[in-house]
Amino acid sequence: MVTAEVSTRIGGTDGRPKRAVLTSLVLGAVLTAVVALVGGTPREAEAAFPEKIVFVSQRTTGAGVDNPTGDHEIFTMNPDGTSVKQLTFNTVTDLEPTLSPDGTKVAYQSNGIQTSNPEGDYEIYRVNTQDGTDPVNLTNNGAGVDDYDPVISPNGTKIAYESRGIQPSNPEGDFEVYRMNAVDGTGKKNLSNNGLGLNDGSPDFSSDGTRIAYMSSGKQTSNPEGDREVYRMNAVDGTGKKNLTNNGADVYDTSPDFSPDGQKIAYMSEGAQTSNPEGDLEVYRLNVMDGTGQTNLSNGGGEDSSSEWGG
Numbered sequence: 001m002v003t004a005e006v007s008t009r010i011g012g013t014d015g016r017p018k019r020a021v022l023t024s025l026v027l028g029a030v031l032t033a034v035v036a037l038v039g040g041t042p043r044e045a046e047a048a049f050p051e052k053i054v055f056v057s058q059r060t061t062g063a064g065v066d067n068p069t070g071d072h073e074i075f076t077m078n079p080d081g082t083s084v085k086q087l088t089f090n091t092v093t094d095l096e097p098t099l100s101p102d103g104t105k106v107a108y109q110s111n112g113i114q115t116s117n118p119e120g121d122y123e124i125y126r127v128n129t130q131d132g133t134d135p136v137n138l139t140n141n142g143a144g145v146d147d148y149d150p151v152i153s154p155n156g157t158k159i160a161y162e163s164r165g166i167q168p169s170n171p172e173g174d175f176e177v178y179r180m181n182a183v184d185g186t187g188k189k190n191l192s193n194n195g196l197g198l199n200d201g202s203p204d205f206s207s208d209g210t211r212i213a214y215m216s217s218g219k220q221t222s223n224p225e226g227d228r229e230v231y232r233m234n235a236v237d238g239t240g241k242k243n244l245t246n247n248g249a250d251v252y253d254t255s256p257d258f259s260p261d262g263q264k265i266a267y268m269s270e271g272a273q274t275s276n277p278e279g280d281l282e283v284y285r286l287n288v289m290d291g292t293g294q295t296n297l298s299n300g301g302g303e304d305s306s307s308e309w310g311g
Contacts, residue, residue: 052076052129054087054097054106074108076129087132090114094125096149100156104129105182107138107150107159122146124161126182138185141167147178149201153209153235157182160191160203160212160235175199177214179235191238194220200231202255206262210235211288213256213265216243225249230256230267232288244291247273253284263288266297275299 053076060070065086067073074088074097088094092112099106105126113120116137124147127135138159139147145165152159159182166173169190177192177200191212192200198218205212212235219226222243230245230253244265245253251271258265264285272279275296283298 051079052099052103053079054099054129056095056097071112074106074127074132076106085132087127087129088135089132092117092120098151099129100152100182101154102156105152105156107152107182109148109150110137111146116140119143121165122148124148124150124159124185126159136184138180138182139163139188140185141165149203151203151205152182153179153205154207155209158205158209158235160205162201162203163190169193172196175201177201177203177212177233177238179212189238191233191235192216192241193238194218204257205235206258206288207260208262211258211262213244213258213288215254215256222246227271228252228254230254230265230286230291232256232265242291244286244288245269245294246291247271258288259285264293269296 055075056072057075058070058072059065060067062084064084066089067086069091071091072093072095073086074094075084075086077084087106092110092114094108094110097106097108106129107124107126109122110125111120111122117123119142121143123137124139125135125137141147145163145167147161147163150159150161158179160177160179162175163178164173164175170176172195176190178188178190180188192214194200198216198220200214200216202215203212211232213230213232215228216231217226217228223229225248227249229243231241231243233241247253251269251273253267253269255268256265265288266283266285268281269284270279270281276282282296285295285297287293
């Protein structure tokens with residue numbers, strides 16, 4: 001039986017929004033049953049389901065699987081679990097896949113020594129969704145610079161990501177939010193660029209691509225306590241930074257995700273506050289413009305996480 005990892009961003013102790021594995025989906029038996037029920041040829045299955053789900057798996061067996069070492073590889077499948085297809089073929093660790101809006105490309109992070117990354121650090125790649133051809137190292141920043149958590153803009157032309165390590169655009173080497181061209185990785189720009197002691201990550205594009213929501217931690221004018229807060233900024237140049245959560249000391253807000261209409265942001269919040277006296281991890285939403293309307297949506301008495309807007 002095989003598993004696929006489902007992950008989300010949660011706050012890390014070092015200030016970086018870490019993605020942590022929350023659960024495992026038992027896919028082997030389920031996929032076998034679905035294939036038996038659906039039937040038909042692979043070509044018919046592809047035509048029936050133009051939408052795809054992209055996921056990470058360490059599976060070593062199955063139709064089309066070529067992963068004898070059992071490392072983390074990127075796969076796609078139809079929404080009903082049929083037509084599983086392996087996209088990356090290597091002996092390194094490939095994680096955090098995200099589909100382009102038109103479904104033709106997958107961006108992901110990869111770490112481990114390979115021809116396109118002899119240093120073996122974390123880099124952002126893209127690959128063709130159809131057959132896994134043309135894998136390209138987009139960041140390719142050399143030793144000592146790690147790049148994580150890609151997200152593709154709604155028009156498919158840009159990728160936002162977080163980068164850590166000393167480089168001309170980040171002499172402090174802390175975590176910053178960048179964007180670059182999705183085709184070839186050119187046009188890299190440090191958008192958050194907050195200086196020493198501040199860490200920024202977990203980027204997410206608004207539906208029109210004009211804004212990026214992100215998490216920022218570290219003492220700054222807009223956050224004198226230095227805890228993790230949800231911000232927004234302009235996607236072109238990083239101007240217009242605004243602390244949207246601004247919850248005071250000991251409340252940690254992470255993992256922002258824009259609503260389809262771009263008017264709201266869902267996020268995770270942890271720490272005692274009026275709407276969450278227990279201080280456990282809860283799913284909230286707020287208004288993008290000014291951070292008003294902060295509402296605890298889950299409020300179930302237990303830990304809630306992994307929020308994402310549908311639509």
